[in-house]
Amino acid sequence: MTTTQAFSSIDKASGDTLSPISVPDRLLLGPGPSNSHPNVLKALALQPVGHLDPFYIQLMAEVQDLLRTAWQTKNRLTLPMSGTGSAAMEATIANIVEPEDTVLVGIKGYFGHRLADMASRYKANVKTIEKRWGEAFSLNELEIALKEIKPSVLALVHAETSTGVCQPMDGIGDLCRKYNCLLILDTVTSLGGVPLLIDEWKIDLAYSCSQKGLSCPPGLGPFTMNERAEEKLNNRQGKVPNWYLDVSLLNKYWGSDRVYHHTAPVNMNFGMREALRLLLEEGLEASWNRHRSNAEALWQGLENLGLKLHVDARFRLPTLTTVQIPEGVDGKAFSSHLLNNHGIEIGGGLGSLGGKVWRIGLMGYNSKMENVNKILEIFKTELSKFQS
């Protein structure tokens, strides 16, 4: 046997000249990711264990329990998908939508469009109702649509990250049961930061992300589905047309069988366990109230500076605030200034709000008065320099 081999043609294009990683300090006050809790980062940096190690199996059960509490659900099928929030979004569609199913998507921002695109890839008969970006649906508008369209699935976004709107949920779950359809809810920008009661609101499937209200880096997509949704999955004609996100397979790994499906992102789940533990140590209500009071301070402060908020106070999302860029101000130049000279990230507008708003996030670990005061002070003293 040869113990060394020579590969004369090996291309050394890169790598041997690159320095070790050095990351700039950023205060992330945009639409996400938010900064992570330092304890979560410490958990990420632990040496991995095997994905079938008894220790890890126990940790998986803890993550599931913590997630159930954070979402206020008893759903057995509650687990973090091994991908980002978008993977978890796709998992809700992939598992319960069959070809020709009518899926109604309530679109009031960027992420509604994404849901519609995804549903079409799973061959759904996609129907949409739309609201102006910055508004929410009324119960009446939804009932009219459900009555007329008779979908088997209604997909809505609870917290629209593109607009800063929080959809009031009172009565929507009951409507969906009345019209015999499943309700999918996007809780990417609400989980941990905004009141969210999956079971009480009769949400059938929901998904979220790790990097906003949970103060963990991006990389996991919390997912939950109840027994109504599971029944639809169990009665499918064919296999779920997505292997990686197939809950019937994932259930064998995350459920009691522990059958190997894919190698879990072990370290991200270490982080998720700590993130959820810290959230519940603070207390869900305490966290919701903290997000709300810090957001109110931000709103008041911005209005005191003469700035206009894009969303009516009734529908404003505590985790993400859309601020109208005043006429004559170069919004992009101001954001770049914040990033380059203060290390602070805020977001710009997406889609129809492009160039019209800034998006300021106060999420998870970053929802604190110190950050509110810092960003208000910069708006107060430096925004005028960007006025033409």
Next chain:
Amino acid sequence: MTTTQAFSSIDKASGDTLSPISVPDRLLLGPGPSNSHPNVLKALALQPVGHLDPFYIQLMAEVQDLLRTAWQTKNRLTLPMSGTGSAAMEATIANIVEPEDTVLVGIKGYFGHRLADMASRYKANVKTIEKRWGEAFSLNELEIALKEIKPSVLALVHAETSTGVCQPMDGIGDLCRKYNCLLILDTVTSLGGVPLLIDEWKIDLAYSCSQKGLSCPPGLGPFTMNERAEEKLNNRQGKVPNWYLDVSLLNKYWGSDRVYHHTAPVNMNFGMREALRLLLEEGLEASWNRHRSNAEALWQGLENLGLKLHVDARFRLPTLTTVQIPEGVDGKAFSSHLLNNHGIEIGGGLGSLGGKVWRIGLMGYNSKMENVNKILEIFKTELSKFQS
């Protein structure tokens, strides 16, 4: 406005009683994950930056360049999928398989079956050829199948983690061009640890993972496709039936446009950048030779103890060794003993090798003589206690 709200029904089921995370020390000598390089773990624990931050955009380009070198490819479409290796596996299928395409899968272990299952979910006309678990395909066997079946895609596993076989690749790429089919190669257990030359071998699509030869925790799935594969993607009749893994969308984010697709797992990519940089700092050939010489020491040592290796020396994989469990030995009891009393993980057999072999991995950071000696010493002194 209310600044505090009371939610009387909040369920406090878990969280407030859980202790901070504490992970047992493990030496991971199984089929993966392997232990991570300490510098990679440090990179994971850095505070995230935004996924559209100019710093991160630069880092993405670095990761892509490093990955191209590690894979020895100039493929533009080379990027880590935001999921584990199985997601990257699915990405190869999802992007280039259209309904009714004939996909030929060479099955010689567990992961061949997975490829066949995935291809069927994308409505391929799936054909398979099989070899006993522990063998490799000959060029002649592949040519006969290509000639007869005329597939548009051939999918093979380079390094079969379930059997410890390394498929010789000489001439297979040429055959696929002769018979006008695309070649998908699973390099999950070879990237970084075993000679692998994507362009020279004329591989059209390949995928891998982060947690083996790259010494990074699990969570990212390196993916690459060349222009031949891209042409098939561009000529699809319909959209890719998987939104999250759609390379035509991902290309706009990872390519020059930098259009937002999904929020990248920023910290995992910090880790991946360091993992790849460290691999190329050592040098690809040096790493391949290190894996080979440590594996040879393990093989020799096991044979000196009278143990039999499952795979013929010609096809043996340096990263993963299958050892036959001697008659009368309770293989599972010995593995549990290793884990519980020495903190060492080795794997058991999968599928048709269940109960018949142990799987010992020497991958990435863990491929060192110190580990070879440690595991051999325990086999030498303690295995006899598990003989009935």
